[in-house]
Amino acid sequence: MSDEKLSGYYLWAFSQDDCKEELDIIRRGLRHAYTEERLRQETALKLYNKEIKGSVSRLESFAACPYKHFLRYGLHLEPREEYRIDPKDIGTLFHDSINEFFLELAEKDLSFRNLDNAARLALVQNSVAKVTSQYAILQDGAHNAYLSKRVERITNRTIETLKRQWEAGTYEHIESEVAFDAKQIPKLQMPISKGVMLSLNGRIDRLDLAEDGNSVWVKVIDYKSGQKALDYSKIYYGIQLQLLLYLKAATEREQLHNPGKEIIPAGIYYYHIDDPIVEESEDPETAIYKELRMKGLTNSDSNALAKLESGFSSASAKSEVVNGLQKKKDGDFDARASIASTEELQKMSGFVLEKSKELAAEVMEGKVSATPVAAIDDVCKYCDYHDICRFDTRMSGYKKKRCEKKTKDDLLGRGQQDEINA
Ligand code: SF4
DSSP states (O other), X not given: OOHHHHHHXXXXXXXXXXXXXXXXXXXXXXXXXXXXXXXXXXXXXXXXXXXXXXXXXXXXXXXXXXXXXXXXXXXXXXXXXXXXXXXXXXXXXXXXXXXXXXXHHHHTTOOTXXXXXXXXXXXHHHHHXXXXXXXXXXXXXXXXHHHHHHHHHHHHHHHHHHHHHHHTSOOXXXXXXXXXXXXXXXXXXXXXXXXXXXXXXXXXXXXXXEEETTEEEEEEEEEESSOOXXXXXXXXXXXXXXXXXXXXXXXXXXXXXXXXXXXXXXXXEEEEOOOOOOOSOSOHHHHHHHHTOBEEEEEOSHHHHHHHOTTTTSTTOBOSSBTTOBBOTTSXXXXXXXXXXXXXXXXXXXXXXXXXXXXXXXXXTTBOOXXXXXXXXXXXXXXXXXXXXXXXXXXXXXXOBOOOXXXXXXXXXXSOOTTTTO
């Protein structure tokens, strides 16, 4: 409705005696301005029971918007469940199917490396059927039957690609859906302030291990149903802590399993679960494989590179496994290659623990402001709580939290430190 029409209605209503109440509501609405509020510290302590316990994604959600965290983890408000399959369910279907595949592989004592195409497909079909049969809705109607077929096709593509990427390197041991918590890994339980604790837990999609003399190399992979890449600014501001926390948990876990050995972080990666359509080409399978390269951060040590991909060691090498991992003719890494030394990877996972503590302390101080970060485009668009917070930058007081661009050096403490508490 145009502003002109609206003010016409308003003037008309203003002249009517029986519209006073409604007009009052409109007037108050027009004057509404958001002001940041805080819970009293005692209230926050009671609400969270003196312990912040959960996955690091809980803290990421606080860093993305403290009010969203308060509604979800403080008041335990959940969206009403509907009888439909939404994008989150699709992601779960893929994760469960991939996990089921690896479980069956282990149960049948089969080698991932030596599995032929027919055996792989049979195992995928079996795993997907087992998972989808648990969803009554998927047995309901032609559209959902198509969805089950789509899950099978994309899972098959995923397993085929993961297998090829695995075969490119020399890792011997693979673990799927590795659960961890502060009971197993004491370093994940940290005091925040007097009597208040932070206890982190989680589940790593995939953990690859390689033993080499007195060393154990640890590689972490997270499956995502959407595109995702590592972003130092997001890590710095606490909205992308997961992969580095998983690396910390995995290396600590391996240290407990292998006392006396050196545990070396080899890399952290996102794998995009997809069956992409590629431009017409002579070799579409190669083009699809290239499109599905992982994204992440690789240890620049030559041993780590050789374990990741045997062919990647010489000058001018271009990784077929990790997107952007490339060397120039002189043997140096390309400027766009996402690499870090062992020490840098260790420092970055240490940063994530410190950041987690810092965020947990803010939760306990009662921070509940509706200040979504500008660094995530769709933070409000896909939020379940918009009807409660009514965040609207056209209204006075509502504003997004701006985050400056940060680099790897900022995480390593060589950059400006003053923004950490922003
Ligand atoms: S809609 Fe935006 S401001 Fe409101 S709770 Fe969700 S993320 Fe926060």
